[in-house]
Amino acid sequence: MNAIEISKWIVGILVLFGALLNLISAIGIIRLPDVYSRLHASTKAATLGVMCILIGTFLFFSIVDGDINARILLAIVFIFITSPVGGHLISRAGYHAGVSLWESSIKDDLHTKKRKKQS
Amino acid sequence: MLYILYSVAALFITLSIILSLYRIAKGPSMPDRVVALDLVGINLISLIAIVSLLLNTTAFVEVILLLAILSFLGTVAFSKFIEKGVVIERNRD
Numbered sequence: 001m002n003a004i005e006i007s008k009w010i011v012g013i014l015v016l017f018g019a020l021l022n023l024i025s026a027i028g029i030i031r032l033p034d035v036y037s038r039l040h041a042s043t044k045a046a047t048l049g050v051m052c053i054l055i056g057t058f059l060f061f062s063i064v065d066g067d068i069n070a071r072i073l074l075a076i077v078f079i080f081i082t083s084p085v086g087g088h089l090i091s092r093a094g095y096h097a098g099v100s101l102w103e104s105s106i107k108d109d110l111h112t113k114k115r116k117k118q119s
Numbered sequence: 120m121l122y123i124l125y126s127v128a129a130l131f132i133t134l135s136i137i138l139s140l141y142r143i144a145k146g147p148s149m150p151d152r153v154v155a156l157d158l159v160g161i162n163l164i165s166l167i168a169i170v171s172l173l174l175n176t177t178a179f180v181e182v183i184l185l186l187a188i189l190s191f192l193g194t195v196a197f198s199k200f201i202e203k204g205v206v207i208e209r210n211r212d
Binding site for chain 2: 008009011012015016018019022023026027038049050057060061065067069071072074075078079082083085086087089090091094096097099
């Protein structure tokens with residue numbers, strides 16, 4: 001078993017792990033109770049999953065085929081920067097549009113801060 | 120063997136796209152649907168990466184970058200629309 005074979009298996013394990021993380025985040029988006037916890041599932045797990053898959057793709061094409069593909073690296077960096085920003089923006093928009101929290105949640109710091117500013 | 124492994128990964132991604140389509144159809148509020156659409160975009164990126172591994176070609180790499188940019192722009196536009204009612208504001212003159 002030479003080095004290229006071993007690296008192919010590492011790529012396969014990375015891709016399978018990333019796909020499993022994506023599936024877990026989709027299950028979280030089905031099962032969790034409100035928007036904010038759904039964001040908590042989808043933003044983190046799906047970002048790590050897609051980064052694992054892209055790192056696996058980059059390793060495959062750079063080790064097996066021998067071409068260093070800068071566009072995949074650029075895509076990894078771009079997703080790592082923009083995905084949490086998108087999650088933050090949509091949760092902020094949802095809060096200001098009046099989407100209610102889960103009824104069992106007991107702490108809402110932004111709400112108390114806003115009320116203190118008004119009074 | 121590796122072909123089977125990549126196919127299983129593609130199956131997982133497809134399953135997660137189907138689950139988030141359920142959330143898009145059902146989601147009680149607008150941000151729920153936007154979150155699920157963002158997840159569909161992320162899953163499409165990983166599906167394209169797996170397909171380029173299966174076909175053993177780097178021709179689809181631009182599609183990955185393009186989908187990442189378009190998904191981010193769509194999320195930003197939707198969140199601005201939900202928060203303020205407009206996407207592009209006009210300056211006062």
